[in-house]
Amino acid sequence: xxxxxxxxxxxLISQTMIxxxxIxxxxIAAWTLVAVAxxxxxxLVYAAIRxxxxxxxxxxxxxxxxxxxxxxxxxxxxxxxxxxxxxxLTPRKFREIKRQRAWAALIYAxxxxxxxxxxxxxxxxxxxxxxxxxxxxxxxxxxxxxxLRLQTIGACFHLLTEVVLPGVRSRSLPPLVDQYxxxxxxxxxxxxxxxxxxRLVRSKGA
Amino acid sequence: MLSMNWLRLLALLLWxxxxxxxxxxxxxxxxxxxxxxxxVFFAYILCEIAGFVLLVALYSNPGxxxxxxxxxxxxxxxxxVLRFGVIDEVSKDLxxxxxxxxxxxxxxxxxxxxxxxxxxxxxxxxAPGGSGARLTAGIFVVDRxxxxxxxxxLLALLLxxxxxGLSWRRPAFGIALGLGILTSVxxxxxxxxxxxxxxxxTEFLNFLVIxxxxxxxxxxxxxxLAPEVGPASVTVIPRDEVEIWNRExxxxxxx
Numbered sequence: 001x002x003x004x005x006x007x008x009x010x011x012l013i014s015q016t017m018i019x020x021x022x023i024x025x026x027x028i029a030a031w032t033l034v035a036v037a038x039x040x041x042x043x044l045v046y047a048a049i050r051x052x053x054x055x056x057x058x059x060x061x062x063x064x065x066x067x068x069x070x071x072x073x074x075x076x077x078x079x080x081x082x083x084x085x086x087x088x089l090t091p092r093k094f095r096e097i098k099r100q101r102a103w104a105a106l107i108y109a110x111x112x113x114x115x116x117x118x119x120x121x122x123x124x125x126x127x128x129x130x131x132x133x134x135x136x137x138x139x140x141x142x143x144x145x146x147x148l149r150l151q152t153i154g155a156c157f158h159l160l161t162e163v164v165l166p167g168v169r170s171r172s173l174p175p176l177v178d179q180y181x182x183x184x185x186x187x188x189x190x191x192x193x194x195x196x197x198x199r200l201v202r203s204k205g206a
Numbered sequence: 207m208l209s210m211n212w213l214r215l216l217a218l219l220l221w222x223x224x225x226x227x228x229x230x231x232x233x234x235x236x237x238x239x240x241x242x243x244x245x246v247f248f249a250y251i252l253c254e255i256a257g258f259v260l261l262v263a264l265y266s267n268p269g270x271x272x273x274x275x276x277x278x279x280x281x282x283x284x285x286x287v288l289r290f291g292v293i294d295e296v297s298k299d300l301x302x303x304x305x306x307x308x309x310x311x312x313x314x315x316x317x318x319x320x321x322x323x324x325x326x327x328x329x330x331x332x333a334p335g336g337s338g339a340r341l342t343a344g345i346f347v348v349d350r351x352x353x354x355x356x357x358x359x360l361l362a363l364l365l366x367x368x369x370x371g372l373s374w375r376r377p378a379f380g381i382a383l384g385l386g387i388l389t390s391v392x393x394x395x396x397x398x399x400x401x402x403x404x405x406x407x408t409e410f411l412n413f414l415v416i417x418x419x420x421x422x423x424x425x426x427x428x429x430x431l432a433p434e435v436g437p438a439s440v441t442v443i444p445r446d447e448v449e450i451w452n453r454e455x456x457x458x459x460x461x
Binding site for chain 2: 025026027029030031033034036037038040041043044047048051070116117118119120121124125127139142143145146147149150
């Protein structure tokens, strides 16, 4: 009899503990959601304030883009150069140098991405021009800048892998970039991205 | 007694005023022919007004408590569906100028939606918020999940626009901003409402939500009435460096 009572009380205690843990789990979830909601609210308010006060110096953005040295970037990611270094340096030294080169290239790619964002704004601004020629060029600049922005992200991931794992030789394409390539190729065939962009458009205000 | 009356009056005023402003918003949208560009948003406004009229009619009838609960639930579900439509409308407007982004962003947004839905379902399973009547509790859990997905989608749109340097049109940004604030407050409210169903808490949370709703409607009116910023003056410069970088990155990634 006593044993039976003790079994029931044990069962009740464990049931109470389970329900208490469920309640606390539920409470934690609720307060987490409240925190997430406030975070989202803060971002929205920030976006609203920024959209009112932001004045982008597009002329400066174009200059920044031009200041990026494409030759230096090309050199940093050159596979022949890498092979030369691999053959002539000790593995330890090679990894160290490769990490530094990848890091420098990563900074280039990142900056190019930021410049692409700024150029996309230039393109969109030009798209709204009353001059049809400028509007058409603006469209091409914007499309090209969007593609570049996406490519820089692929390149950044790629280079980040090289920074973390400098000894790894194989470089597989990230799926996102792979997907992008297919889409871009299709559109290229359709003639949307033909290399008819002869002019960049510079805007004086946002 | 007096304070109770004041409280009731304030509640009634707060409940009524957003819908009066919604009426003004509907007129503004109609006059500016914004219903052509944002038909779902226009339908959402009309639905909110119609829902309010129906709920007031049921609320004033003392014997229609159950009908009120059913009508409230139905209107809430309809509102959730329409809000998804509004988000779709806003995203289409944001990516309107780029064929490339339409494809890329659609895929990314599908991914984000899938992820958010999964989190919403997991939350509904692991934190169902069992207090209160069954229908009400269920509705609040659905509302919480939907608010989370919608808030996440709107934030994703904001991030996309910032990431790609996309320029919002003023009405679309206003709609997204208002809806974003509404859904984030709704998320916090429904999360707390599922846990705390006592009278004092409910009253307090209701005040907050209606206040937030009023702010959102005012944001919508403000942005829809404000004139669109004209295009910036542009001049042409003769070089094509974006393509060189494009080619270089493509070559690097193919390597």
